[in-house]
Amino acid sequence: MNKDAAATRLLLVGAARRRFAFDGYRATTVRDIAADAGVNVALINRYFVSKEGLFRACLDRAAGGLQPDIRNLDRVLDDLVDHVVSSPTDEDSMQLLLLVRSTGDDRVDVIRRETLRHHAERLTAAAVPDRAGSPDDALLVRAQIALSVVLGMTMMRTATRVEPLASADEALLRAPLRAALHALLVL
Amino acid sequence: MNKDAAATRLLLVGAARRRFAFDGYRATTVRDIAADAGVNVALINRYFVSKEGLFRACLDRAAGGLQPDIRNLDRVLDDLVDHVVSSPTDEDSMQLLLLVRSTGDDRVDVIRRETLRHHAERLTAAAVPDRAGSPDDALLVRAQIALSVVLGMTMMRTATRVEPLASADEALLRAPLRAALHALLVL
Amino acid sequence: MNKDAAATRLLLVGAARRRFAFDGYRATTVRDIAADAGVNVALINRYFVSKEGLFRACLDRAAGGLQPDIRNLDRVLDDLVDHVVSSPTDEDSMQLLLLVRSTGDDRVDVIRRETLRHHAERLTAAAVPDRAGSPDDALLVRAQIALSVVLGMTMMRTATRVEPLASADEALLRAPLRAALHALLVL
Amino acid sequence: MNKDAAATRLLLVGAARRRFAFDGYRATTVRDIAADAGVNVALINRYFVSKEGLFRACLDRAAGGLQPDIRNLDRVLDDLVDHVVSSPTDEDSMQLLLLVRSTGDDRVDVIRRETLRHHAERLTAAAVPDRAGSPDDALLVRAQIALSVVLGMTMMRTATRVEPLASADEALLRAPLRAALHALLVL
DNA sequence: AATGAATGAGGTTTCATTCAT
DNA sequence: GATGAATGAAACCTCATTCAT
CATH class of the missing domain: 1.10.10.60 (Homeodomain-like)
Structure with missing residues (x-):
């Protein structure tokens, strides 16, 4: 006790x-x-x-994690990739998953959506620092698609556990994932 | 009655x-x-x-939908993109979501994983037609990441409903999504 | 079944x-x-x-029972007395008890109080027919005291089961009870 | 502390x-x-x-309160009336209520019933001093009905809070209440 | 002596499922 | 074949009580 x-x-x-x-x-x-x-x-x-x-x-x-407060886009992309590759083992990897788990309570839903939107805004700030204050929808959508990639992969690897993705080696994951994120966030 | x-x-x-x-x-x-x-x-x-x-x-x-049985990679990418942009309204758009919904029953889990793996194999077949029979893990992983993108976005748009992504216009979605898929599947 | x-x-x-x-x-x-x-x-x-x-x-x-809709005060008093003397055995005898059982829910409390007040008004109407429409507080208080007598006795007889009251014969109850009610309602 | x-x-x-x-x-x-x-x-x-x-x-x-150990019936009636009119505010007014609150434990029930019976006997002693030692059931029943009046009113005023009874002025309560008790205890 | 932490029994409610018409 | 009634298991929560400091 x-x-x-x-x-x-x-x-x-x-x-x-x-x-x-x-x-x-x-x-x-x-x-x-x-x-x-x-x-x-x-x-x-x-x-x-x-x-x-x-x-x-x-x-x-969960809101505390996944905070790319650095202005260097390269570092931000690295963080996102790290987040995914560490997913089945790492403690923090589940934080993003929490954000898509619904409870049925509307107030919680609002918090979840706001947190996700907040993350997206941080991503746009990293991607286009000079327009940090007022990102347009096109940029936000790109950032949210990037988050979707991270989210989708984390689901596949941790919850659904599809092979070979779930137990794929870091070496196999980094390159394609980074390419996809690059295509989304680097204009 | x-x-x-x-x-x-x-x-x-x-x-x-x-x-x-x-x-x-x-x-x-x-x-x-x-x-x-x-x-x-x-x-x-x-x-x-x-x-x-x-x-x-x-x-x-659900296993019936999302069947890219054409050898033309361009068409396949278009199909994936279509699947996403039609997501909140279209009937078929929820088929992929079903594949990540767990029931707690192990036998169902096996079916789900096999279906997802099967989809990935079809994608690799479209991407690299000459190695259709025996895709290596690197290719499968890329295909599954592509599926993750589609899956993640569909979740965000339909279940989580994050804005502006959820109600984003088709015009805003197609370009970045296609770029990401292209980066993943076209070598 | x-x-x-x-x-x-x-x-x-x-x-x-x-x-x-x-x-x-x-x-x-x-x-x-x-x-x-x-x-x-x-x-x-x-x-x-x-x-x-x-x-x-x-x-x-319960609201349906205990309805003295007759203009004859004698009959009304008889009804009240009947209600009490039939208490441990009769089905309807517990209706008044229900009205003092609290649930903790405020809306139910309102209903309870309104029902009790309504019963009191009916009693005053029987007691002083010519002022039926607008009973003053003095009359209402007398009617509610009369209800209290019925209520108190029913509690003692059914819930608390104090002897000899609980198993007292009808002959022993009628006279004093009617005397008390008479003192309250006949001016 | x-x-x-x-x-x-x-x-x-x-x-x-x-x-x-x-x-x-x-x-x-x-x-x-x-x-x-x-x-x-x-x-x-x-x-x-x-x-x-x-x-x-x-x-x-609680057993200590409500002790009419005086031989003067008039004083006893006054005490009972006082007990009721002081009910929502007075500390002692809840003592009688305690006696009808059940705990579900049989031994406690016995105590409660004995206490109530004891009170009734004291009342009969005050009402008919010459037969103090061995009151018959008719007398006890009258005394217990009188207690029921006090009990019922206290419930209505404190627990159920029915208006206008609950906040009725002392002047409105004394006369009818005393009349009812008089009808019960003065032969 | 006093306190906050921890426990287990029991209460209401939900829900997939089976029964009988 | 179809329906509403009925069931039992299990879920969340409350609360009196005990434990350890």
């Missing part, structure tokens, strides 16, 4: 992120999460009020 | 495809599907044994 | 009225009610949406 | 009486009581073993 509340919360959020990202919101039960975290189910409600509250907490942390 | 069994089955599969693709497997209830189809709930079990059986029937039909 | 929906609803409402009146809203579980009615628990939600919906349905029926 | 155990107990019993009387036993949570008392929840179990133990402690104190 661990008597550290903060640690327990982290345990729960960690377990929840994995389950939500991998199995989807509806398919994961709070008992699954609690079992993974090794704590009692009731603590989910105690600390996060509801299953949805726990999901929201996962989103909050 | 439709006395034509075959027609009822079609009605159910149609409604189920929409629901499964859009809301996910767990989030859609058989009552939703039956209501959409305008038939009695019990008929789902009568005709498809179980909810999972209905999903399997949707997969069977 | 009874396949008559209307009959099942009646069964449930009947069992619920007894339980709610006797044990109180919070103390009665939907499983208790379903067991008493001899039907499956899920039917409560099917037919009445929620436990609270079932309670509301009980209130609706 | 009160270091005085006795004071903490009083705080808890006070808060519990209010909650139990007003909301009922099942509807009040031990956390509510602890919060009202401003102490930690675990102390309820520490000092009173269980929620039921706390209720029992409330009953013990």
